[in-house]
Amino acid sequence: MKKAYRRACYVVFVLSICLNNLTLVQSAEKQRHVVVVSIDGFAAYLVDDPKVPLPTIRKLASEGCLIEGGMTVSDPSVTWPNHTTLVTGMSPGRHGVLANGVLVRAGIGIPVTIDSHRDQSDLVRVPTIVDVAHAAGLTTAEVNWPCTRGSKSFDDQFPDVPNALDYTTPRLRTELIDLGLLSDETHASFRKASIVGLDYVWTEAACHLIRERKPNLMLVHLLNNDATHHSLGARTQAGYTANAYADMCLSRIISAIDDAGIREQTTLIVVADHGFTSTPQAIQPNVLLRQANLLTVERGKLTQAQVHVVPEGGIGLVYCTHPLNAPQLAADFKKMFIGQEGVADVLLPDRYEEVSLPHPRAYNQSPDAILVAKEGFAVSGSVTGETFVVSNKEAGTSIGSHGFLAKLPSMKAMCILSGAGIKSGLKLPTIKNTVIAPTVAKLLELDYPYADGKPLAEALNISVAN
Template sequence: MRVMLFAFILTGTILSYLLQTCAAAEPHSDRCVVLVSVDGLANFYLDDPKADMPTLRKLARDGARAQGMVCSFPTVTWPNHTTLVTGTTPAKHGVIGNNYLDRKSATPVPFIPDPLFDKDQIVKVPTIYDVAHRAGLVTAGIIWPASRNARTLDWTVPDMFGKEAWPKYGTQIWLEELRQDGLPVDEHGAWTGESGGGVKRDWLYTRMARHLFQKHPPNLLVIHLVEVDHVEHKHGPRSTEAYWSVSYADDRLRDIVEAIKLSPHADKTTLVVASDHGFFPISKDIRPNVLLKQEGLITKDKKQAYCLSQGGGCMVYVLDDNHREQTIEKLRKKLAKLEGIQAVLGKEEYTKLGQPTPAEDPHAPDLWLAAKSGYSFTNSDSGDETVVPRKTPGGTHGYLPDQPDMLATLVISGYGIKPGINLGKIQSLDVAPTMARLLGVELPTAQGKPLMPALLDD
């Protein structure tokens, strides 16, 4: 009897697993997932009464929210947007910072804002839009970082600056339709160079989303809003201007909510609102390259080492292969003594944060630095002072991720989501697997897991 009971339970367990697997492998062409990244929207704003965000708060009440989302290190835009759509760390997806140092030429090479590389040249693992497209679903991207020339985005404009970017890399038939509808898409390049241009840009992006829902309804849309980040860099978090910017972002979220109603998938649409990092105020700059110059590692003719800023994080490259290990240890001790340094991370530490070693990725640095709140790194080696006051205070990110003000926002609402769920503190690695489950596609390379407490049973 016990054997029969065990066999029955085992058979039921296997059958349940197979049914779940089959369900997960069946793409849902009648559904839509919209991922909106509000760049720089720290989690603390969601509970701050000074932040006027009725749309986002209603979405949170009607769905699920995180009590903060831990992002990838460094907490900067390009790596974290790539984590959001891959469910992997920078060590695995390959976008290790907003830029990196070429060891041969000792010059910085930018990832941001996609000036050099197509998506397939830098993103080493499948994204959610890759697997959705290959499953036969319709995909769209509006200025999603690290997506230039992504062949698996059916409708797209890249996150690039300059007047030639969209005509060269955007979906031309879509841009022409937008022109015919009177949207100023040809002004976008000029707006990317304007102070305050993010206001116009975010307005345009939401109108482009509206057009998609009306004319080319996607099953997956990833869209990036930029103005909050721009304002917080200039004025700092929790400034009067920052509170205005999050209210403006909420208005744009309202536009997207209204636009979704125009889609034939409206009743089966899930809205995921996320950010890529939080924000710290800054009043002082750390110049580690001044120390390297004082140590004779940077001269007019040669760089034997170099520090490359990532805002509140910093990459340290040792370029002298003959004395590499000795120089690494020497710099580790000396850099730790600089004012404003929270941590000097060797490979035993930074690999735990999801960064690769130079042996795993030739673009990777030998050490990482993390600053304290109030401090930001620069690349300057001018003068003799390693720490200098900023002319005007501002804000930045890039710091160690598991700190209260560096936590990002996550709200999921709509089809398939339980109401009134607080997920607690989560990892950004879990966003892409959650979207994959909602769409009925597989993302086997993801390191995160679906946020099951938020999901209704299919």
């Protein structure tokens, strides 16, 4: 009887130790936090520009790790592809997002369109770091992060899609109304705000989630900076004001981390998706294609096309709508445009390794050729008019643009890592944005074997296994 009693006591003792260890493990997991803030279009060259007041960003850089000269982004250097690279560590050619939506090839003669009303499952072909974190039991949240609509891996989300409120987590939507940040649940009323007002709502939503939920992984995307650079230019008074406002939004997020009592356990990664350059001129490739009878325009609209160009800022994605004729049409396109004013290059699929894109036969969304503009020229999608090179106002393109090949220095993005697990006062040379996801995985002690990049070991004061 005594032996049975002692055995029972021993079992209870062992179980109590196991449960206590499990509690400690769970507690340790809850103490790890990573907040990734993307300030859209924040070019690396702005960090050291004395005309820009950036007290928060520069303090984070001095206390942590600054990537000097900036972070090399992925091709194409546009928003959705690069935000997806940030959370997958893969090039767009691998994760599948080549534009701000799905590029739809609808059939022979039908122009390709971009459909941004899509779920993550339609856009992203691979698991993201968020998917892995959530599956491991960590808490996750996002505010205005692209290519996340319909994801099951967020405890709270407020996605970057045209009708964002329709896909916002119901409890978060209700809380934002109670806080006075939203007037109601309709997306129409939300979009009446200015882009500055939207950034305010997104910032306060992020602050609320950090204070109330303390997510292990938080993604935040701010947009006013990009919008201002497009409309008025990056190195302008308006551009500098937008930079300063983004810095103030970032300071609010840091204050929320302090309020939540998790500052000592939080790593803050501040990045951008691309840089910016001035584009006072534009090239209009579809005008020349129309004149060559390769596309049809009715009432000022593109209705049919053998070949046409989808603009992506500093590049144009060239689509040939008849698969059998595509190789010849792409070769003819190159002959037509190479050497034209404002044209830097035309890439055919045999050179796609240079930009890490798949052959169109391997991936339906991939273009049949890529038209590359010279710096100073944007690619316009206009199909009307008679002139190939025009001013940006005549073409209806932005005075500031991105989308150029990522090797262009002005396309490099800001990147700063600071806080828990990061060495202090460190400056590192240029990195690729494929390192961010595996670095997040290392900070959160997650196994993420999918990325092209490796954890940024030089910046970490925690061990990084080979």
